[in-house]
Amino acid sequence: MSAASRPLPDTAARTLISARGGRVTRTRVAVIEAMQASAQPLSHDELASLLGSAGQDVDRVTLYRTLDWLVEQGIAQRIASGERAWRFELHHDERHRHAHFHCDHCGQILCLESTTPVPPPDLPAGFAIARTEWVLHGACAGCNTEGPRP
Amino acid sequence: MSAASRPLPDTAARTLISARGGRVTRTRVAVIEAMQASAQPLSHDELASLLGSAGQDVDRVTLYRTLDWLVEQGIAQRIASGERAWRFELHHDERHRHAHFHCDHCGQILCLESTTPVPPPDLPAGFAIARTEWVLHGACAGCNTEGPRP
DNA sequence: CTCATACTGCTACAATGTTGCAATAACAAG
DNA sequence: CTTGTTATTGCAACATTGTAGCAGTATGAG
Numbered sequence: 001m002s003a004a005s006r007p008l009p010d011t012a013a014r015t016l017i018s019a020r021g022g023r024v025t026r027t028r029v030a031v032i033e034a035m036q037a038s039a040q041p042l043s044h045d046e047l048a049s050l051l052g053s054a055g056q057d058v059d060r061v062t063l064y065r066t067l068d069w070l071v072e073q074g075i076a077q078r079i080a081s082g083e084r085a086w087r088f089e090l091h092h093d094e095r096h097r098h099a100h101f102h103c104d105h106c107g108q109i110l111c112l113e114s115t116t117p118v119p120p121p122d123l124p125a126g127f128a129i130a131r132t133e134w135v136l137h138g139a140c141a142g143c144n145t146e147g148p149r150p
Numbered sequence: 151m152s153a154a155s156r157p158l159p160d161t162a163a164r165t166l167i168s169a170r171g172g173r174v175t176r177t178r179v180a181v182i183e184a185m186q187a188s189a190q191p192l193s194h195d196e197l198a199s200l201l202g203s204a205g206q207d208v209d210r211v212t213l214y215r216t217l218d219w220l221v222e223q224g225i226a227q228r229i230a231s232g233e234r235a236w237r238f239e240l241h242h243d244e245r246h247r248h249a250h251f252h253c254d255h256c257g258q259i260l261c262l263e264s265t266t267p268v269p270p271p272d273l274p275a276g277f278a279i280a281r282t283e284w285v286l287h288g289a290c291a292g293c294n295t296e297g298p299r300p
Numbered sequence: 301c302t303c304a305t306a307c308t309g310c311t312a313c314a315a316t317g318t319t320g321c322a323a324t325a326a327c328a329a330g
Numbered sequence: 331c332t333t334g335t336t337a338t339t340g341c342a343a344c345a346t347t348g349t350a351g352c353a354g355t356a357t358g359a360g
Contacts, residue, residue: 023306023357044347059309064348066307080230082283084317085347101273104280112273123251123262126291130254133232135283141276173326173337194316209340214317216338234348235316 012036020073027066030056032075032090040109041079041087041100081109082135099134105143112136162186170223177216180206182225182240190259191229191237191250231259232285249284255293262286 013032017024034050035042042050044063051058058066067088070076077091082102087109092098101110123129138144163182167174184200185192192200194213201208208216217238220226227241232252237259242248251260273279288294 025307025357027308060347061310061349062308069307080232080285082230084234101277123286124291126294127251128288128294129286130288132287133283133285135230135285136273136279137282138278138280141274144276144278175326175338177339210316211318211341212339219338 016075020075022069022073026056027051027058027062028070030054030058031063031066031070035076035088035090038089040111041081041089043081043083043085043087045085047088079109080133080135082137083107099136101136101138101140103140103143104137105139108140110140166225170225172219172223176206177201177208177212178220180204180208181213181216181220185226185238185240188239190261191231191239193231193233193235193237195235197238229259230283230285232287233257249286251286251288251290253290253293254287255289258290260290 011029011033013029013036014024016032017028022028030051031047034047034054044060044067047067048058048060048063051063067076067078067086071078071088074091076088079087079089079100081087081100089111099112101112102108103110161179161183163179163186164174166182167178172178180201181197184197184204194210194217197217198208198210198213201213217226217228217236221228221238224241226238229237229239229250231237231250239261249262251262252258253260
């Protein structure tokens with residue numbers, strides 16, 4: 001290949017990474033770009049497929065570690081979707097008050113960023129909240145009108 | 151053993167089970183009673199230990215199936231605690247508005263039933279909510295005053 | 301260009317959950 | 331109480347999701 005001296009273009013992803021003092025690798029860039037392109041949080045498995053079909057096969061373990069690093073650096077955030085696997089999305093606002101909707105029929109996860117902010121609950125004294133997860137379960141518009149799919 | 155003709159006592163657990171047309175088995179009764187006795191949601195693993203140390207060893211698979219059945223029947227409910235495994239507790243109220251607190255330091259899960267009810271968010275039209283999960287993460291009173299434990 | 305070392309990609313393993321099937325036990329009927 | 335039906339159980343094998351250790355590669359600094 002007649003590779004240029006800079007192997008990867010100077011994208012937003014690149015900036016995000018190097019600002020944290022991390023090395024700009026194909027995997028990190030690809031994961032960030034896949035998340036940027038997705039309207040929904042993605043699971044490890046979905047990310048692997050996305051990268052794979054973009055001709056970017058990534059080792060399972062490397063992908064896990066990349067995701068860990070992104071979360072650690074505050075670039076991405078982890079969501080317990082109500083299924084077995086974590087989902088990941090780029091870290092938007094200040095961690096609080098961001099709900100997700102999980103369709104129990106088609107399995108889709110939707111970000112509900114525009115909904116009314118969740119009021120912090122009254123906690124017993126001495127408790128400190130680091131972050132909250134609010135997941136709504138039910139049927140999305142598509143599945144709701146068509147009736148449940150088994 | 152000089153077993154009576156009725157092998158199990160007529161407990162609340164027994165009533166819960168037979169009201170659904172299920173057979174009253176040692177495992178189901180033991181699981182329900184363990185949950186009744188616990189202030190917190192229990193994981194599959196914790197339940198297995200509890201039953202085990204009560205001299206009631208249960209097969210892993212049987213326990214999974216028992217829990218599935220209890221959830222299916224609306225006797226118990228499943229909680230995505232933010233860790234890898236599900237947790238289970240007896241199904242209290244009307245499914246909505248029941249928050250949990252997960253201490254990221256000691257791993258405890260606390261039920262916050264007394265907090266202000268969560269207002270249902272504005273959803274896009276056509277969406278139906280079946281149930282919501284609201285999990286707060288942070289440090290509980292004990293861990294918070296003592297500082298984080300690694 | 302050279303070098304230190306942050307990442308990667310194996311291979312193995314751990315934790316959590318599921319499937320299929322033969323054996324057992326609940327309980328309804330006689 | 332005894333018998334028969336069949337819902338549950340228990341076993342073994344497998345599936346999914348995630349981690350640990352370590353040798354090799356490639357990024358980025360000098």
